[in-house]
Amino acid sequence: MISIDDPGLQVVVWSYDDTEAASTALARATGWEPEHPAVLRHHLALPGDVVDTAEALLAQDDWVLRPGGRAEELSVSGSTPLVALRVQRLDALHCSQESSRMAGLAQRHGGQVFGWDALQPGSD
Template identity: 45%
Template sequence: MSSSASSGPRDLNGRVVEQGRLARLRSRLRPRAESGPLTLGERVEVVARSEDDAIASSVALEASSWRADDEVILRHHVEVPPDRQADAAAVAALDGYESIADERWGPAPSPRAEGLVVLVLARVQLLDAMHLSQERSRMASLGSRHGGFAREWAVLQRPPG
C-alpha cells in the first residue's frame, strides 16, 4: 500500500478511515499545515523510540512527548538476511507497511549482526500503547520468521505548533 495511493486519516491499525461531512468541513477550516492526513513523506520528529524489548509500550509512550490525538508514523528496524529482505517487506506490506530505502529520517542504520541487512518499515496510523505492543510483537515475529530480529521501533509525529 503506497502512501500516495490512499489518503485520509488512519485508525489504530493503519487503515484509512472515511471522513464524515463534519470532519471534512473541520479539515477545511484548519490551518493548511494541520489540515491533511500525515504522510510518510512529511517532515516529522522522533517522539518515542526504544531498542529495549523489555520496556512496556505504555511506559515508553508515557515517558515521551507523543501526542495521543495526532497521527504517527510508526517505524521499525528489522534485521534480516539479504536474501529474505524482499519477502519480509512483502509480508509487512500486507499490513500497510512500506519499506523505506532512503534517508528521509536520518542516516540508514547499520546492521549489528554479521550477514544481515536493516529493513526499515513504516506506516501512518493512530497509536495507543496496546496497538504499539501489538505492532512490536508483529515485527518480532516477522524478523524471526525471516531469519532475523526486530531491533528498534520509533514513533514520529509532526513538530508541535
C-alpha cells in the same frame, strides 16, 4: 493526514529495549500528541534473500519496508538494515501488537529487531 515522507517529522517516542512496555514508552514521551496520527517505525535487520518476501507480507497491512534504521548504526553483519513504516494512531496495545508481529517476522526469517519509534510533525 501525514505521510511517511513528510519532511518535518521528528521522533516523539521510542522504545529500543524489548523488555520495556509500550505503555511505559508512551507515558514518558513528552512531544507525542496522542490525538494525532504518527509514523510508527520498526527497526529490524533481515538476510538480503528474504527482504522481498518480508516486504510483500508487510505490504498486505500497509507497511512500507525501506533500507536504513538503527540496525545500520549497529553494524549488523550479514543482514540488511531496514525500517518498516506505517501511519497510524498510537496506543500501547497496537504498539505492543506490532512489536510482537515484527519480532515474529524477524525470527521466522533469520533476522533481528531493534525496537521502534514514532514520528510526528515538529511544532513550528
